[in-house]
Amino acid sequence: MAFAYDPGMTKRVTVSLPDDVAAFLYSAPNASALVADALRAHMNRAAATEVVLRAVGFEVTDAGREHVRGPLSALGLAPPRLAASGVTASGEAG
Amino acid sequence: MSLGGRLGAVLDQAGMVSFARGDARVAELIVEAAAQQLFVGVPAVALLVAHAAVRGDDAARARLVLLTALPAVRVLALTEAEAAAVANPPITESLDQDLGRAHTAWAAETYRAYYATTDVRSVPARLPPGQVVDLAATPERHP
Numbered sequence: 632m633a634f635a636y637d638p639g640m641t642k643r644v645t646v647s648l649p650d651d652v653a654a655f656l657y658s659a660p661n662a663s664a665l666v667a668d669a670l671r672a673h674m675n676r677a678a679a680t681e682v683v684l685r686a687v688g689f690e691v692t693d694a695g696r697e698h699v700r701g702p703l704s705a706l707g708l709a710p711p712r713l714a715a716s717g718v719t720a721s722g723e724a725g
Numbered sequence: 726m727s728l729g730g731r732l733g734a735v736l737d738q739a740g741m742v743s744f745a746r747g748d749a750r751v752a753e754l755i756v757e758a759a760a761q762q763l764f765v766g767v768p769a770v771a772l773l774v775a776h777a778a779v780r781g782d783d784a785a786r787a788r789l790v791l792l793t794a795l796p797a798v799r800v801l802a803l804t805e806a807e808a809a810a811v812a813n814p815p816i817t818e819s820l821d822q823d824l825g826r827a828h829t830a831w832a833a834e835t836y837r838a839y840y841a842t843t844d845v846r847s848v849p850a851r852l853p854p855g856q857v858v859d860l861a862a863t864p865e866r867h868p
Binding site: 676679683687688690691694698699700702703704 | 733734747749750753755756758763788791797838841862
C-alpha cells in the first residue's frame, strides 16, 4: 500500500539545512515524507522519552512533572535571571 | 555548537548520579522538558564525574549511558575554547577543583538555562537562586 500526501493538506516550507543533511534529503525517494516523519518523531519525543524511561523502571508522575513545569514554562516568557555580566550567547542553543 | 533547539536545563553531576541510581525526579524533568520542546544539557565534565561516582555499579552506569541517548538530552562537549571559558568564570570564584559543577554553571549561564540538581547546597554561589531547579524539593523516589 502506497502512502500519498494530499497536496490540499500540506504546506510548502523553505528551510536552510547543513550540507550533509541536505545531501541526505536529496537522496531520499520521498523527501517530504522523510521530513514529516522526522518532525513527527521530534514532536512526539516527550511521549517516546517517557515510554523508554518507564520501561527501565522510572516512575514518571504528573506531580513530579508539575514541579518543574512552571520554571520550564517561564523560559518561553523570559530566560532565567543571569548573575554574571558579559554573557553573550543567546538562549537559543543552535 | 548547534543543539537543534532551546536548552531548558543543565544537569549537574548530583542530578546525573541520582538518575543513575533510578531517581524518578530527574526523569520527570527530562520528560517535561521534552513536552515543552526543550532539551536538557549534560555537560561532559559533569558526566565524567558522575561516571566516576558510580563505577562498579553496572546498572547505574547503564542508566548514565541511557541518559545521554535520550532524544531530549544533549551532551555538552568541552572544546578548547569552552575549557578556557569554564576555567575563568565572569565572577571570581574558586572552583575548588569541582570542574563538573563549573562546567554545569558555565553552560547554564551561557545558554540561559536552569541549573538542575538534587544537591542544591553544592550549586556554585554565583548562580542566582532563580536560575536553579531544586529537584530534591520533592521526595526522592526510586523503583
